Amino acid sequence: MRGAAPPGDRPVSNPNQKSFPVTWDQFHRDSRALAWRLAGIGPFEAVVAIARGGLVPAAIVARELNIRTVETVAVKSYDHQNQGGIRVLKEISQPVLDIAKNGGKVLIVDDLVDTGATARVVRDMLPGAHFATVYAKPKGRELVDTFITEVSQDTWIFFPWDLDVAYVAPISGGTD
Numbered sequence: 001m002r003g004a005a006p007p008g009d010r011p012v013s014n015p016n017q018k019s020f021p022v023t024w025d026q027f028h029r030d031s032r033a034l035a036w037r038l039a040g041i042g043p044f045e046a047v048v049a050i051a052r053g054g055l056v057p058a059a060i061v062a063r064e065l066n067i068r069t070v071e072t073v074a075v076k077s078y079d080h081q082n083q084g085g086i087r088v089l090k091e092i093s094q095p096v097l098d099i100a101k102n103g104g105k106v107l108i109v110d111d112l113v114d115t116g117a118t119a120r121v122v123r124d125m126l127p128g129a130h131f132a133t134v135y136a137k138p139k140g141r142e143l144v145d146t147f148i149t150e151v152s153q154d155t156w157i158f159f160p161w162d163l164d165v166a167y168v169a170p171i172s173g174g175t176d
């Protein structure tokens with residue numbers, strides 16, 4: 001069986017797309033900004049992170065808003081930058097569904113909404129929940145109740161967990 005290709009062999013960006021790289025520091029600030037905005041909407045009894053991308057912002061929001069019940073729903077939509085069919089790999093647990101059923105406020109958090117395919121599937125699982133993302137692209141933004149920054153549809157957001165520190169050629173095109 002072949003192992004995964006070394007990182008250098010994989011395409012890292014699409015030339016037709018703009019790129020929006022986000023550092024850990026920036027992501028922490030933007031996630032905190034999201035928590036500030038959500039503070040006026042709660043209190044929330046539980047947060048559901050859409051794994052994997054929603055795990056980090058959900059942890060930051062849960063810390064800021066003192067939400068102790070943290071649940072996950074695992075949805076896979078993309079293989080690298082290619083969108084495939086939506087696959088739900090882990091459902092929301094019954095106790096968290098019951099919180100919503102009994103009138104409790106539940107918050108769903110993801111890192112971004114792009115086409116909105118993931119958001120649509122998770123919203124159907126918890127129709128009354130508040131849906132929040134850090135970033136939003138135009139095609140999906142109507143599906144999000146609260147977000148911080150909008151980027152254009154032809155922008156690819158590079159999250160800090162997908163990045164490394166690397167050499168970059170000077171603007172002049174030279175190599176030194």
Ligand SMILES: O=P(O)(O)OC[C@H]1O[C@H](OP(=O)(O)OP(=O)(O)O)[C@H](O)[C@@H]1O
Binds near residue numbers: 053054077140
């Ligand atoms: O609005 P959409 O077009 O559905 O795209 C947004 C979703 O795509 C990414 O998840 P991905 O499927 O890549 O999985 P990951 O969170 O494990 O990285 C991202 O974290 C969102 O969940």
Ligand SMILES: O=c1[nH]c(=O)c2nc[nH]c2[nH]1
Binds near residue numbers: 157
């Ligand atoms: O890292 C990512 N950046 C994006 O812009 C994006 N859109 C969908 N899925 C995505 N994942």
Ligand SMILES: [Mg+2]
Binds near residue numbers: 075110
């Ligand atoms: Mg995701």
